[in-house]
Amino acid sequence: MSDSHDHHGFAHVMSPAVLLAVFAALIVFTVITVLIAGSSLIPPGFDIYVALTIATIKAALVVLFFMHMIHDKGLNAIMFVFSLVFVALFLGAAISDTEQYQHLIKDFGQANPDSMAK
Amino acid sequence: MATASLPAHQQDHASSTNYLNCSRGFLSWACTLDHKRIGVMYLIGTMTAMFAGGALALILRAEHLTPQATLPGITHDLYNQLFTLHGAIMVFLFIIPSIPGALGNFILPIMLGAKDVAFPRMNLCSFYLWVGGLIFFLTALLTTGLDTGWTFYTPYSTNTSSTSVVTATLGAFILGFSSIFTGLNFIVTVHTMRPPGMTWFRMPLFLWALYSTAIIQVLATPVLGITLLLLAVERSFGLGIFDPKLGGDPVLYQHFFWFYSHPAVYIMILPAMGIISELISTFSRKPIFGYRFIAFSSMAIALLGFLVWGHHMFTSGQSEMVTVVFSVLTFSVSIPSAIKVFNWVATMYKGSILLATPMCYALSFIFLFTIGGLTGLFLGALATDIHLHDTYFVVAHFHYVMMGGTLVAFIGGVFYWWPKITGRMYNEFWGQVSSLIVFLSFNLTFFPQFILGSRGMPRRYFNYVPEYQTLHILSTIGSFLLGFGLALAAGVLIASLFSGRRAPANPWGSATLEWQCSSPPPLSNFEHTPSVGDPYDMNSVVWDAETESYVKQQSSGGHSHVASAH
Amino acid sequence: MATAVETHETDGHGDHDDWHHKPFSAHHFENAEQQFDSGKLGMWLFLVTEVLFFSGLFVAYAVYRANHPEVFIYASQYLDKYLGGMNTVVLIFSSLTMAWGVRCAQLGQRSGLILMLSLTLACAALFLGVKTFEYTEKAHKRLLWAGAFVNATDINKSLGTTKRPGNHVFVVEKIPKPPETFEERMMVSLRAIQRFWGVSMLIPVLLVGLGYRFNSRPTRTIGYAVLLSIGAILVGMEASIQIHEFQHGGAHAATGGHDADHHEADHQEAGHNGEAGLPGAHPEHSVVAGDIVDPMLSELTSDAEPKDLKSLSDRPRNANIFFSIYYFMTGLHAFHIICGMIAITWLLVRSVEGHFRPDYFGPVDFVGLYWHIVDLIWIYLFPLLYLIGN
Structure with missing residues (x-):
């Protein structure tokens, strides 16, 4: 918001330099995430966390610059972040519940092998 | 400032033209972008849905007069379809859209002092989506029916049921978008369309309630959308996510479904609470007690409502730890609800209470909602829920909240704003009689169901053991009286259209903005800029015998200027 | 516009009257800024609903991935991470x-x-074109959603009933084997679609002609805009076809080699999984697109007993759940892309007509936000679906 000459009308105008820099960063992150997927650098089981971290960095770049959130009204940002909180709530509750009753399904499957799909 | 941009012809004929007579013909209604006309169309539509759903309910109750089959032609299968359609119509076509769609659309912009909602086209689209959902439901009804219950639980809905599950699911999907559009519109309107002087804490509590409701609509309804879409694809192609045969998880479906449908319960009740806040304050002629507490409790209910969905799944195979957490959280919702009830009662204390028809309904609401809320605590407690789950106790509980709460408040709100919407006063005496009949017969219908449920009568059963018959007969008699009471209320309102006297701008002495414009309001709501003040300052309006209306008192104390007068 | 803000707060008579007479100004707003802010907040709220709409699928994904990680590790090896990565770059570029x-x-x-x-x-x-090739390849290899392979008699046996009338569950006893020329046929139909678009270009050409003949500017501009959007779509489709041919057509041997490397890597890192991906009987077939790779699926599609019991037993139970999730997530995403394309075409028409100006550009901004959220969802879908392993 400091560079007032970038304000045109009632919204901020992104400069080409910022747009291109963000694009370049996104491409770099995409290449990185493809290259390190399946490599032995990452300990087993951690690949999803690495991939999601990179994806989140990319998403943040898109939201902040391509979607102008960094120059936008705080309200719009709050609304968007709010939605992520509710997604986390939904995700957390569903996973923590289903994980705890998986052993029941497994036991049932072993007791009744014909009842389960292949 | 609003007047400056009005077309000249509207100012010239401001005294005679209003939103009802400014244009004529079918298309002037079907293509209208005016929030008031859309609200009226919603009102007619949802009321029709209510009477259709009610008729189904009466068939269900009549069926229970005897322990075995009672009515000729009502088979077990048909019974399943009837209660499913009763539930689905009442939930998706009536309760969820009724107050926001009908009263909210009509009142919200006027109460706020705006010319319209932020997105009038989207508003009209929302109504047509409602119609589209209705068509899908009717298609389901007229083809093979629907017998899954309004909850569409898997795997019954995907693998076993031979009824029109996909059609009904798509109907509910479309209705979800209708609800989202309404909510989205309201949030944006409240945020960006408030005129100068209308601060957040000068907003009437009905607006706070609608705003809280809209937040739930926007956050929860998309999840219903994806759930129903997954269900439809699951049933059509065998997606496998909810189907245990294919490695899926039916309990996961219930998580998906209740993540929307429990907050949806608050979509249903919050606007009703907003109406009650207006009614209690107006007819006690006292400022509302604890304005900020009520406003924040609406927001608290909206947010806490997202944390409790698991209490629908206590007996569904949900894990123990999650069950305990959800049970504890469930009790937290009772706190903001209790704050509201306390504040309404405190508002009435030492007020000069006028028992007009809307107030009679509001008092019924407080009584019935309190019973409904308190019985919810039994169901939220884990041990008692095992006994009461899926019994008539649950049926009675949610009817006390949804019908005794939402429907009674909706009718009270319709009576309250009827003079504003139609410009006609109804017969006060018969209005009061209707509220008395509704109150008494409601209790006769549903109180016996608490007893039935605690004695073990399961819900959704076609037959029952003979020892339950007496209570069932009481309930059935009550239901028919209830139907009569609601029909009487509708009759009183419809009769007023033909023989009611002209309504003054402010018949009740409320200080909120919608009573400052004429009845019915002009097309662009205000001929003169409304003066925004404290919405509950009852001393700011005084009775004017000449116009038989309450009028706004200038701060100097004189009757000099009436904002609504021509 | 700065003055508009001030007048709004004082008496509002200053310049909004002027604003009300401009095109595309809605009567119920006080000024252009209020209209823009309302639209923007509305759009962000719509994006909130989009996020929650997709959240259901992410929850389904997370629940199955958390509880059955072996399914995801096994099944995701059938996705081509290079095609997916290329599509990611395409979408990021479109966001730019x-x-x-x-x-x-x-x-x-x-x-x-x-x-x-x-x-x-x-x-x-281009994105959708590549997606079409990916889907086709999967379909050809019978890598389908879970219910596509359920034996109808099995379901009825487990339920203890016969198949009910009106039950729409799509159950297939034997998937008919697609013709050998499946790929070619797909290419033919894609070319047909291209020709359809090419021929339909005559309509906007006609519009332009009529616009000049009758001196109607709107007709002319709409014609130009539609011509432009069909042209862009054709270019994108052609690019995806070229990419496909580059990958599978001319350089057959090279592609095969690259695929083999891919499977070889799997083989080394997770021995038995790699085995499962390569039925012993036809090692060379698995590297050529268009053949059945999954032993489980080939068992389902032929009456013969599975030859390689070891690899079959290594295949995790319910592996097709992965493809259920894959098709639903990417399909819904593709649907959003199509909606975005319609919206962009609409913008194109309006921008050719010259509707947008510095005090009225809301629609471009709002569609832009939508387009970015679609990109954003893909940014998550790509690693979650394509980059699983080790």
Whole structure:
């Protein structure tokens, strides 16, 4: 918001330099995430966390610059972040519940092998 | 400032033209972008849905007069379809859209002092989506029916049921978008369309309630959308996510479904609470007690409502730890609800209470909602829920909240704003009689169901053991009286259209903005800029015998200027 | 516009009357800024609903991935991470052009806006084209959603009933084997679609002609805009076909080698999984697109007993759940791309007509936000679906 000459009308105008820099960063992150997927650098089981971290960095770049959130009204940002909180709530509750009753399904499957799909 | 941009012809004929007579013909209604006309169309539509759903309910109750089959032609299968359609119509076509769609659309912009909602086209689209959902439901009804219950639980809905599950699911999907559009519109309107002087804490509590409701609509309804879409694809192609045969998880479906449908319960009740806040304050002629507490409790209910969905799944195979957490959280919702009830009662204390028809309904609401809320605590407690789950106790509980709460408040709100919407006063005496009949017969219908449920009568059963018959007969008699009471209320309102006297701008002495414009309001709501003040300052309006209306008192104390007068 | 803010707070008579007489100003707003802010908040709220709409699928994904990680590790090896990565780059590029388009609209640069929107549209078509090839390849290899392989008699046996009338569950006893020329046929139909678009270009050409003949500017501009958007879509489709041919057509041997490397890597890192991906009987077939790779699925599609019991037993139970999730997530995402393409075409028409100006560019900004959220969802879908392993 400091560079007032970038304000045109009632919204901020992104400069080409910022747009291109963000694009370049996104491409770099995409290449990185493809290259390190399946490599032995990452300990087993951690690949999803690495991939999601990179994806989140990319998403943040898109939201902040391509979607102008960094120059936008705080309200719009709050609304968007709010939605992520509710997604986390939904995700957390569903996973923590289903994980705890998986052993029941497994036991049932072993007791009744014909009842389960292949 | 609003007047400056009005077309000249509207100012010239401001005294005679209003939103009802400014244009004529079918298309002037079907293509209208005016929030008031859309609200009226919603009102007619949802009321029709209510009477259709009610008729189904009466068939269900009549069926229970005897322990075995009672009515000729009502088979077990048909019974399943009837209660499913009763539930689905009442939930998706009536309760969820009724107050926001009908009263909210009509009142919200006027109460706020705006010319319209932020997105009038989207508003009209929302109504047509409602119609589209209705068509899908009717298609389901007229083809093979629907017998899954309004909850569409898997795997019954995907693998076993031979009824029109996909059609009904798509109907509910479309209705979800209708609800989202309404909510989205309201949030944006409240945020960006408030005129100068209308601060957040000068907003009437009905607006706070609608705003809280809209937040739930926007956050929860998309999840219903994806759930129903997954269900439809699951049933059509065998997606496998909810189907245990294919490695899926039916309990996961219930998580998906209740993540929307429990907050949806608050979509249903919050606007009703907003109406009650207006009614209690107006007819006690006292400022509302604890304005900020009520406003924040609406927001608290909206947010806490997202944390409790698991209490629908206590007996569904949900894990123990999650069950305990959800049970504890469930009790937290009772706190903001209790704050509201306390504040309404405190508002009435030492007020000069006028028992007009809307107030009679509001008092019924407080009584019935309190019973409904308190019985919810039994169901939220884990041990008692095992006994009461899926019994008539649950049926009675949610009817006390949804019908005794939402429907009674909706009718009270319709009576309250009827003079504003139609410009006609109804017969006060018969209005009061209707509220008395509704109150008494409601209790006769549903109180016996608490007893039935605690004695073990399961819900959704076609037959029952003979020892339950007496209570069932009481309930059935009550239901028919209830139907009569609601029909009487509708009759009183419809009769007023033909023989009611002209309504003054402010018949009740409320200080909120919608009573400052004429009845019915002009097309662009205000001929003169409304003066925004404290919405509950009852001393700011005084009775004017000449116009038989309450009028706004200038701060100097004189009757000099009436904002609504021509 | 700064003055508009001040007048709004004082008496509002200053310049909104002027604003009310401009085109596309809605009567119930006080000024252009209020209209823009309302639209923007509305759009963000719509994005909130989009996020929650997709959240259901992410929850389904997370629940199955957390509880059955072996399914995801096994099944995701059938996805081509290079195609997915390329599509990611395409979408990111389209996001760049869209963001640049918003900039052009804000600055009133009409031709720049038209160029950027056309590029975005072409990228969208390219993305969908690549997706079509991916889907086709999966379908050809019978890598389908869970229910596509359920034996109808099995379901009825487990339920203890016979198949009910009106039950729409899609159950297939034996998937008919697609013709050998499946790929070619797909290519033929894609070319047919291209020809359809090519021929339908006559309509906007006609519109342009009529616009000149009768001197109707709107007709002319709509014609140009539609011509432009169909052209962009054709370019995008052609690009995806070229990519496909580059990968599978001319350089057959090279592609095969690359696929083999891919499977070889799997083999080394997770021995038995790699085995499962390569039925012992036809090692060379698995590397050529168009053949059945999954032993489980080949068992289902032929009456013969499975030859390689070891690899079959290594295949995790319910592996097709992965493809259920894959098809639903990417399919819903593709649907959003199509909606975005329609919206961009609409913008293209309006920008050719010159509707957008520095005090009215809301629609470009709002569609831009939508387009970015679609990109955002893909940014998550790509690693979650394509980059699983080790």
